[in-house]
Amino acid sequence: LEAAVKLSHERPPLGERLPVDAAAIERELASMWQSAGADQGQGLVTRACAWNVIAHAELRSDREGASGAEPLIETLKQLPQKVASRTLILQTMPDEADRPPLESWISANCALAEHGKYVCSEEITIAARGRGDRHLPGLVRALTVPDVPIAVVFAGVPDWSDPVIAGLIEAADRLVVDAGSNARLLARITRLPRRPRLGAIDLGWIDGALLRSAIADRFDRISSEERKRLKRVEVRGPAAAARLAAGWLGAQLQGLEPAAMAGANDALEARFTGGEEIVIRSPIVTSPVDRLARALERRADEAAFERALEIARHIA
Amino acid sequence: MPAKAGCRSRSCTEVGTRRDCAPAMETRPSREPSNPLRSDGVSERRPEPATIVIFGASGDLTQRKLVPALYSLAAERLIPRTAIVGFSRSDVSDESFRSSMREGVAAHARKKPIDSELWSTFGSGLFYQRGQFDDPASFYMLRRRLEQIESELGLPGNRLFYLAVPPSAFAPIVQNLGAAGLVDSKESPFARVIIEKPFGTDLESARSLNKSIRAVLKEKQIYRIDHYLGKETVQNLLVFRFANGIFEPLWNNRYVDHVQITGAETLGVEGRGGYFDHSGNLRDMVQNHLLQVLALAALEPPVHLDGEFVRDEKVKVLRALRPIGKEDIERRVIRGQYAAGSLLGADVPGYLEEKGVAPESKTETFVALKLAIDNWRWAGVPFYLRSAKRMPKRVTEISIHFKSAPHRLFRELNLADAYGNVLAIRIQPDEGIRLNIGTKVPGPSSQVAPVTMEFRYASTFGTSPPEAYERLLLDSLVGDSTLFIREDEVDASWSFITPIHKAWAESNDRPHAYAAGEWGPAAAHALLEKDGRAWRRP
Numbered sequence: 117l118e119a120a121v122k123l124s125h126e127r128p129p130l131g132e133r134l135p136v137d138a139a140a141i142e143r144e145l146a147s148m149w150q151s152a153g154a155d156q157g158q159g160l161v162t163r164a165c166a167w168n169v170i171a172h173a174e175l176r177s178d179r180e181g182a183s184g185a186e187p188l189i190e191t192l193k194q195l196p197q198k199v200a201s202r203t204l205i206l207q208t209m210p211d212e213a214d215r216p217p218l219e220s221w222i223s224a225n226c227a228l229a230e231h232g233k234y235v236c237s238e239e240i241t242i243a244a245r246g247r248g249d250r251h252l253p254g255l256v257r258a259l260t261v262p263d264v265p266i267a268v269v270f271a272g273v274p275d276w277s278d279p280v281i282a283g284l285i286e287a288a289d290r291l292v293v294d295a296g297s298n299a300r301l302l303a304r305i306t307r308l309p310r311r312p313r314l315g316a317i318d319l320g321w322i323d324g325a326l327l328r329s330a331i332a333d334r335f336d337r338i339s340s341e342e343r344k345r346l347k348r349v350e351v352r353g354p355a356a357a358a359r360l361a362a363g364w365l366g367a368q369l370q371g372l373e374p375a376a377m378a379g380a381n382d383a384l385e386a387r388f389t390g391g392e393e394i395v396i397r398s399p400i401v402t403s404p405v406d407r408l409a410r411a412l413e414r415r416a417d418e419a420a421f422e423r424a425l426e427i428a429r430h431i432a
Numbered sequence: 433m434p435a436k437a438g439c440r441s442r443s444c445t446e447v448g449t450r451r452d453c454a455p456a457m458e459t460r461p462s463r464e465p466s467n468p469l470r471s472d473g474v475s476e477r478r479p480e481p482a483t484i485v486i487f488g489a490s491g492d493l494t495q496r497k498l499v500p501a502l503y504s505l506a507a508e509r510l511i512p513r514t515a516i517v518g519f520s521r522s523d524v525s526d527e528s529f530r531s532s533m534r535e536g537v538a539a540h541a542r543k544k545p546i547d548s549e550l551w552s553t554f555g556s557g558l559f560y561q562r563g564q565f566d567d568p569a570s571f572y573m574l575r576r577r578l579e580q581i582e583s584e585l586g587l588p589g590n591r592l593f594y595l596a597v598p599p600s601a602f603a604p605i606v607q608n609l610g611a612a613g614l615v616d617s618k619e620s621p622f623a624r625v626i627i628e629k630p631f632g633t634d635l636e637s638a639r640s641l642n643k644s645i646r647a648v649l650k651e652k653q654i655y656r657i658d659h660y661l662g663k664e665t666v667q668n669l670l671v672f673r674f675a676n677g678i679f680e681p682l683w684n685n686r687y688v689d690h691v692q693i694t695g696a697e698t699l700g701v702e703g704r705g706g707y708f709d710h711s712g713n714l715r716d717m718v719q720n721h722l723l724q725v726l727a728l729a730a731l732e733p734p735v736h737l738d739g740e741f742v743r744d745e746k747v748k749v750l751r752a753l754r755p756i757g758k759e760d761i762e763r764r765v766i767r768g769q770y771a772a773g774s775l776l777g778a779d780v781p782g783y784l785e786e787k788g789v790a791p792e793s794k795t796e797t798f799v800a801l802k803l804a805i806d807n808w809r810w811a812g813v814p815f816y817l818r819s820a821k822r823m824p825k826r827v828t829e830i831s832i833h834f835k836s837a838p839h840r841l842f843r844e845l846n847l848a849d850a851y852g853n854v855l856a857i858r859i860q861p862d863e864g865i866r867l868n869i870g871t872k873v874p875g876p877s878s879q880v881a882p883v884t885m886e887f888r889y890a891s892t893f894g895t896s897p898p899e900a901y902e903r904l905l906l907d908s909l910v911g912d913s914t915l916f917i918r919e920d921e922v923d924a925s926w927s928f929i930t931p932i933h934k935a936w937a938e939s940n941d942r943p944h945a946y947a948a949g950e951w952g953p954a955a956a957h958a959l960l961e962k963d964g965r966a967w968r969r970p
Contacts, residue, residue, distance in 0.1 A: 138777030142825070146862065149891075166883060218777045254774040254949035257824030258698075262970050263854065263868040263884045265847055287969055289847065313850050413879060 133221040133241070138251070141240055141259060145222055162235045164200035167412060168266040170256055172274065172284060174208045188271040188294075191404040196225040196237030198409040202261050205241040206284070208249045217248030253283025265289040267412050273301040273318075276308050291316040292411045295356035299376070302356055303429040320356035321421050322407040327351075327361055327384040327398035334396055346372055347390030352379030356428075357400070361386065363428030364420060376431050479909035481512045482590035482622075483578055487605055488597040489518025489529065489560065493628070495536035497659075498594065499558075501901035506554050507543040510906055513553075515581050518560045519574060529560035542899055557585070565597060566604040571612035578614075589621035592908055596628055603644040610648035617650045626655040626908055629720050630711070631917070634933060635926040642919050655908045656917040660721040660828075661728075662900030662907075664889060665863040667915070669728045669830075670737070672857070672865070679855075680733070682834065685813045689835045689852075691729065692816045692968050695722050696823035698775060700797075700948070705788025712795045714767075717819040719929045721828075723750060724917065725859070726815060729830050730805055739914040743921060750924035754804040758935040765932055766944060766956045768798030770822040773948030780822065780948045794936070796943050797821040800956040802963075816960060818967070822948035827970040828859040842870075842880045851882035854968065863897055864888035 136144040149163055171192045173185035185207070192203050203225075220243070226236040240259060244252055260266055267290040274281045274293075285291060291308065295301035295318050308316050335343065349372055351362040358376040361384055366374035372388075379385060381400075388394040402410065484502065486494050505511045518529050534555060538546050561577050563570030582589055593609060595602055606625065609615045615623040627645070632638025645654065660666055673680055682688070695717050701708045708716065724746070731745035756764050771782040783789060783797050798820035805815060834853040854868040866886045873879040889897050907915055944953035951957075951967065960966055 146890075166881060220777075251774045251777045254824055255777055257949065257951065258776055260969065262856065262968065263851055263866055264882060265851070289850065413873070 133223045135219070135221050138218050138220045138242065138255060141220060141222060141255075145238055145240075148222060148224065162233050164235050164237060165202050165261050165264055167199055167201040167264055168204070168260045169195060169199070169201045169269060169412070170204045170206065170260075170266065170284060170288075171269045171271075172206050172208070172252075172281070173271045174210070185271040187404065188269065191408055192269070193225065193239065194405040195408055196239070197227055198405055199412060200235065200237050202238045202259075203240065204256060204259060205239065206249075206252050206256075207241065207243045208252070208280075209243065209245045210247075210249065213246030215245050217245050218251060219243045219245075249280050252280055253286070256284055257287070260287065267292060269408065269411075270294065272296070272298075273304045275304070282309075285314070289313055289315070290412060292319065292408065293317075294319040296320070297355045299355040299359045299428075299431075302359060302425060305425060306429060315418055317411050317418070317421060318356055318360065318425070319407055319411060320354065320358075320360045321424070322402065322410050323354065323357040323400045324361040324364070324384060325410070326401065327386060327396065328364060330396050330398045331365070331386060334394065338394075342391055343369065344371070345391030346388045346394070348373045348375065348388070350375045350377055350387045350389070351384060352377045352387075353384035354379070354381050354400070357384060359428040359431050360421070360424050362431055363426070364424035366427040366431075367420070367423040374427060374431055376428075479511060479906065479911075480590050481514065481587050482592055482909055483515040483517060483582055483587055484592045484594060484905075484909075485517045485519055485574070485578070486594045486596055487519050487565065487601070488595070490520040490522045490524065491596055493596045494518065495532060496540045497899070497901045498596065498905070499533045500537045500539075500541035501899050501905055503537045503546075503550075503554055504542045504899065504902050505906055507541075507547060507550055510902075511909060513557065513585065513587070515557045515559065515585055515587055517574075517578065517581065518558070519563055520560075521562070521564060523562055524560050526558070526560050530555050530558045533558055542896065542902070565601045566608070568608050568611055571608040571614065575612045575614055590909075591615075591621070591623045592626065592905075593624070594626045594628075599630055599632070599641070602627055602641060606645045606648050615649055615653060617653060622653075622911065624653050624655055624908055624911070625649055626657050626904075626916075628657055630715060631656055631720075631922050632926060633711075633715060635923070635930040638922050638926045642922065646919070651919055652913070654916075654919070655904075655913060656919075656922065657904055657908075658720050658724050658917055659900040659904065660859070661724055661915040661917075662902070662904040663859055663863070664897035664903075665857060665859045665865075666725060666728060667903070668865075669725075669857065670742070674733055683832075684809045685811055687834055688813050689833045690814045690816060690963075690965060691726075692831045692833065693722055693725055693729070693818075693829075694831075694968070694970055695817075695819040695828045696826060696970065697821050698823060698826045700770070700780060700783070700822050701786050701789065703787065705786040707788075708797075709789045709793050709795045712767075713797060713799045713819045713821065714929060714932060718799060718801070718817060719925050720917075722817050722819055723925045723928070724921075725828075725830060726803070726817065727921075729832075730810060730815070732809065737914065739912060739916075742914050743918045747918065747921050747924055748807075749805060750921060750928065752805045752807045752810075753924075753928045754806050755928065756801070756803075756932055756935075758931075758938065761932060761935045761939075764802045764959075766798075766800040766953065766959050767796035767936065768800075768820065768946045768953040768956060769793075769795070769943035770797050770820075770948045771945045773822070773950065775822060775824070775949040782948070783821075794942055796936075798943070798946060798952050798956065800952065800959055802959060814963065816965075816967070818952065818956065820952055824949055824951060825970065826861065829856055829970055830859070831856040831968050831970075833965075833968075842878055847879075847881055849880075856968070856970075862888060862890070864890075864892075 171188055173188050175185050189205055192205055195201060195203060221241045223239045224236045225239055226234040228234055242255060266288045268285050268288045269292040273295050293305055305316055305318060349362060349365045351358040355378060362374035362376045366372055383397060383399045385397045486498055502516060559581055561574050563574060595605055632641050673683060727746035727749040730749045734741040734745045769783050773780060784791060784793060800818040803815040803817060832855040851868055856866045858864050864887050866884045868882055868884050870880045871883045873881045904915060944955045946953040
């Protein structure tokens with residue numbers, strides 16, 4: 117009897133995934149923290165949250181814009197090491213209608229901080245099968261932490277007119293999308309409904325940060341006459357990142373014809389022609405978790421991204 | 433003369449043409465103990481032994497809240513030996529009543545598991561008396577039973593009558609209590625009556641009910657309960673504001689942009705469609721709970737924390753509410769009704785599909801109001817209230833939204849601007865306080881991010897706060913009426929609410945629809961958006 121009683125009150129240690137009923141997630145999280153506090157001693161565990169990060173990952177490979185779900189989920193699991201956040205991982209499996217429509221799990225990601233405390237973030241995973249995804253917007257409304265911003269991260273670029281997607285982003289401050297190798301998806305980003313406070317960023321823009329910086333450095337040493345002689349720039353690299361970099365150059369340097377070509381996945385290269393040829397290469401060094409953390413920052417170059425996107429979507 | 437100290441101008445209440453002066457014993461009963469051993473600061477709030485009679489003893493409230501609360505008080509040794517007598521129409525034996533209450537205590541008491549030794553004492557003090565609320569003979573039988581129990585247990589004859597019954601039974605019970613000589617107004621032994629909400633359905637019915645009750649009871653004997661006032665965080669509003677030097681200077685129209693009060697439930701009508709359809713959220717939640725919370729958030733500092741002084745200040749706030757009439761109801765009040773939707777992972781039906789609800793019902797399950805308090809402190813500061821069923825999460829909170837910095841140096845990279853400086857006082861669940869501020873993100877840029885400083889009762893004090901009913905039952909036994917609603921408060925709140933109901937009754941408009949699981953209809957969002965504000969995401 118003693119063993120049975122003990123088991124019924126035990127909670128798995130932090131970090132272990134605990135299956136819970138979707139309607140009881142918040143209560144179970146509170147219980148988990150209470151238990152963690154008791155296990156680790158008074159004051160040794162800090163529950164931290166600076167962002168609500170909601171990841172929407174559709175586990176179906178045949179749909180345009182839905183690739184990269186598994187890598188995104190892995191990245192999300194590491195994000196709390198960089199950004200204290202409550203992470204909601206929403207896995208949708210539209211083709212799996214024969215299993216329970218909703219399943220959910222909670223866990224905590226903890227890291228031992230310098231001051232000897234564990235700083236922990238919460239992770240909630242919800243698997244929605246078949247039409248179970250219709251419940252996701254309501255669950256997101258119930259599970260976001262107040263007073264901290266909401267970011268919604270997509271594997272790919274979703275169809276904004278989908279009612280589930282519209283429900284997920286209704287309170288978002290930031291959307292992070294990933295057109296990746298499918299440059300056609302850049303046009304879809306621009307169809308995002310305009311709303312105050314809401315900013316969107318493609319991870320390809322983050323990938324191009326080093327290249328943009330290197331080009332700006334190089335252009336510090338170019339005279340205006342020389343710059344005017346440049347007629348064309350061709351950027352090679354991952355499709356969306358290359359187009360966004362080319363679009364940025366097209367927007368910033370009037371009279372320059374931007375073009376983009378497929379290239380290596382780990383680097384971007386810009387080749388300026390017309391005058392003296394200039395070639396600038398830059399690696400894409402950021403780890404997936406770093407680029408996601410950077411995408412959450414409010415950036416001074418948001419307006420530049422929007423201008424670049426407008427041109428990038430028209431680049432052949 | 434000390435006994436008249438409470439009859440200075442601040443402790444006198446005016447209702448209609450009547451002037452009611454409270455003697456000192458009413459305002460400071462626990463401060464003038466007859467037993468010097470109760471003045472040691474530890475045991476001063478321990479009440480005298482008493483008998484508690486619960487009318488409506490077969491109801492949910494008794495089993496889920498009242499008796500578990502009394503058990504928890506006994507477990508914490510906050511009440512002395514007490515007899516509890518259940519009174520209802522059902523034919524139930526003492527033993528059966530005890531068994532049913534034991535189940536209630538096991539399931540709902542804060543103190544778990546049941547302590548067998550404590551239960552043997554506590555349970556033996558439970559009795560049941562069958563009777564009709566409108567039958568005078570039942571009350572004479574009750575009186576004899578009480579005298580017998582009190583004689584057997586050596587109780588001094590202090591009696592607390594709890595009316596956990598439908599409102600239609602309030603007046604007959606009180607009249608029969610009076611006729612049976614059970615509610616003499618003498619100080620000792622005392623006879624007090626706790627009356628559950630709703631206290632009337634409009635101004636007229638509330639006044640009528642007050643009149644019939646006051647024909648039997650003195651105001652000092654009446655404890656109109658609003659369980660919200662027993663919640664720790666609601667009480668902490670006074671402590672937070674008046675025990676700290678740093679907040680009160682900011683608590684005015686110079687620094688506060690606006691205030692939001694949210695009372696959100698995930699529940700629908702839960703089988704009470706018939707009752708709720710005649711009530712609606714404005715009556716069921718706003719007239720009592722939310723207006724009481726508003727009054728505590730907005731009141732002026734009372735000169736003393738004893739009952740009458742706090743209640744004097746609350747009623748001033750309620751009287752300062754700018755009336756909402758037919759001409760401005762559309763600008764200041766939004767009513768909604770939930771349609772079918774998804775809530776916490778489940779499909780739920782719309783209000784009109786609920787059992788007991790009229791097919792064309794216009795009863796509001798959502799109400800949002802923009803209130804103005806016309807006084808010196810709050811001139812120009814809107815108070816936005818919303819109360820609703822079938823919301824995404826259950827939460828009751830007050831949020832004080834402070835004005836932005838006058839010159840915004842960090843406009844460009846400032847995500848915190850969207851969140852502002854907000855002080856959120858969470859009443860339930862997860863009671864606590866959050867202060868939202870903007871802070872620099874580490875690194876070379878001047879990025880400003882919103883962060884929160886947070887206090888949670890459960891983690892700070894290592895225990896959940898007591899149930900509201902524990903505090904309120906204890907207070908009523910002690911004779912402290914601070915957290916109960918006075919007649920003039922009821923009058924003032926109905927005076928504000930009734931014109932809204934009248935305007936709705938004359939309107940052909942239907943409530944705005946919202947899907948269950950959403951934060952209300954679009955019109956409710958527009959109510960704030962047109963003022964350049966937005967509802968807080970709780």
